[in-house]
Amino acid sequence: MSNxxxxxxxxLRADGRKGIRNLALVIYTVKCAQHVAHAIAAGEPDTHVLGFSGCYDNAYAIRLMLALARHPNVGAVLSVGLGCEYTQPERISEAVRKSGRPAEGFFIQDAGGTGRSIAKGKESLARLRAQARAGARRVPMGLADLTVGCECGGSDGTSGLAGNPVVGAFFDLLVDGGGCAVFEETVELIGLREVLLARAASGAVRAELAAAYDKAVEYCRSVRQYSASPGNFAGGLTTIEEKSLGALAKSGARPIQGVLKVAEPPRGPGLWLLDSVPDPHFMQFGYTNPNDSEGIMDLMAAGAQVVLFVTGRGSVIGSPIAPLVKITGNAQTFRRMQEDMDFDASRVLTGERTLEQAAGELRDLVARVAAGRPSKPESLGHREYFIMYKHQDPPSRAAGCRD
Amino acid sequence: MMAKAFRIHPDDNVAVLLDDCAPGPVAVLGAGGMAEICATAAIKSGHKVALVGIEAGRPIVKYGQRIGHATQPIEPGQWVHLHNCASDYDERSATLDGQTGAPTDTRYE
Incomplete structure (x- = not known):
């Protein structure tokens, strides 16, 4: 391990944040435009796609999409709609242009159908990519410029023993180095109210954590589903409390600086808890975290340039925008799915590495990925995304709407 | 080679299997200074083995924290999972298949 x-x-972006990639993003504003959006992006280098399926718009989803469109790793944005839907591509373009990025948008109905829209989109994309390349300001970056998110998925009995503790020890290094660490899944803190509150950086944060915890427990109770999957149980986890203790290990040992709502960036360096649980609303939008990709979107919307994903069972997903780095604490999973796994944390269980050594190696890996080396899911072309209908009261600060 | 289990915290009354084990002695690593436990059945890696006897209704402790409660008496060396341990919160998990975790309460018809 190098020191x-x-x-x-x-x-360097106009808002002062720094990205580790200079990507073009194609956004579709309704399911009906999904095929055209993917066809525009097909074969184009450094171009990713995401979109929202619903015809009716949703304030939460728009805040989330705008936070992703103005992510530090994104240099240009093309928005494509069908023409009937509520969400407006040109409004997205306007907001993105105000952030200093080139952006264009159009409706498929106006362009004259599928073929013309794909051709028009590819022309537009070529122009936007050229502008993003020309406008790129290269600057030196280090750990203190990074926001790193972490989520676990496909957890098993090793996740809380090795995978998440190694990430936790890396998060401590990141925080001590002046960076930002964001962990989420308040629905995976069930039963740990006192353990969580003891981590608060201040009395005010303690109250924020208590409110987020209580909301998560009440939400799980009301939808009658806790955040545990059949794979978790098959992997040896028996209760949501047990899974939660393993999940909390990824937060490391530093004090928690506060709770972030979705699309809200950290308000300073240090460790932050992201709350993606819906706030009370007349429409109950269902499960808070229907799949792992949903949580990864939330971490990226907080500005994470890299997201760590801890999996015991072996997940293969990736993400657009921010490279996903795969960590497993299960030696069998690492061997069986080596093409998908970036980091073998099981070595801390066999005694081949101490926790500190493994955390240092993970830091070096994150730095290499930040410097441009593709992570495993990134090089395999995994770009899974998921934006859902949800309601959260808008963040009190101007986050996600810095226009 | 003897299968290994890991006890995370000295207060824990369960340890996590690091290997699949057959019935018989399993080495216990980690906190608490217990050398080994005799598993009463085959247990898969990642699953839990009881280190002491646990009465019905008593807490199951891992990471030094309560992770649920015993739903029946548990003998030392027994596999601890959905058949004898339940969450204090999540009622649905008690209906899942003990081996695969798959739901048994959803109809496909």
């Missing part, structure tokens, strides 16, 4: 402080060349 040298890694630096690399990043991309």
């Amino acid at each position: 040298a402080v890694a630096t690399w060349q990043g991309y």
Whole structure:
């Protein structure tokens, strides 16, 4: 493990944040435009796609999409709609342009159908990508410029023993180095109210954590579903409390600086808890975290340039925008799914590495990915995304709407 | 080679299997200074083995924290899972298949 402080060349954005990639993003504003959006992006380098399925718009989903469109790793945005839906591509373009990024948008109905829209979109994309390349300002970057998110999925009995503790020890290094660490899944803190509150950086944060915890417990109770899957139980986890203790291990040991709502960036360096649970609303929008991709979107919307994903059972998903780095604490999973796994944390269980050594190696890996080396899911082309209908009261601060 | 289990906290009354084990002795690593436990059945890696006897209704402790309660008496060396341990919160998990975790309460018809 090297003790040298890694630096690399990043991309400075107009809002002062720094990205580790300079991507073009194609956004579709309704399910009906999904095929055209993917066809526009097909074969185009450094171009990712995400979108929202619903015809009716949703304030939460728009805040989330705008936070992703103005993510530090994104240099240009093309928005494509069908023409009937509520969500407006041109409004997205306007908001993105105000952030200093080139952006265009159009409706498929106006362009004259599928073929013309794909051709028009590819022309537009070529123009936007050229502008993003020309406008890129390269600057040195280090750990202190990083926001790193972490989520676990496909957890088993090793996740809380090895995978999540290694991430926790890395998060401590990141926080001590001046960076931002964001963990989420308040629905995976069930039964740990006092353990969580003891981590608060101040009395005010303690109250924020208590409110987020109580909301998560009440939400799970009301929808009659806790955040545990058949794979978790097959992997040896018996209760949501047990899963939660393993999940909390990924937060490390530093004080929690506060609770973030979705699309709200951290208000300073340090460790932050992301609350993605719906707030009370006349429409109950269902499960808070229907799949792992949904949570990854939330971490990216907080500005995470890299997201760590801890999996015991072996997940293969990736993400657009921010590289996903796969960590497993299960030696069998690492061997069986090596093409998908970036980091073998099981070595802390066999005694081949101490927790500190493994955390240092993970830090070096994150720095290499930040410097441009593709993560395993990134190089395999995994770009799963998921934006759902949900309600959260808008963040009190101007986050997600800095226009 | 003897299968290994890991006890995370000295207060824990269960340990996590690091290997699949057959009935018989399993080495206990980690906290608490217990050398080994005799597993009463085959247990899969990642699953839990009881280190002491646990009465019905008493807490199951892992990470030094309560993770649920025993729904029947548990002998030392027994596999601890959905058949004898329940969440204090999540009622649906008690209906899942003990081996696969698959739901048994959803109809496909």
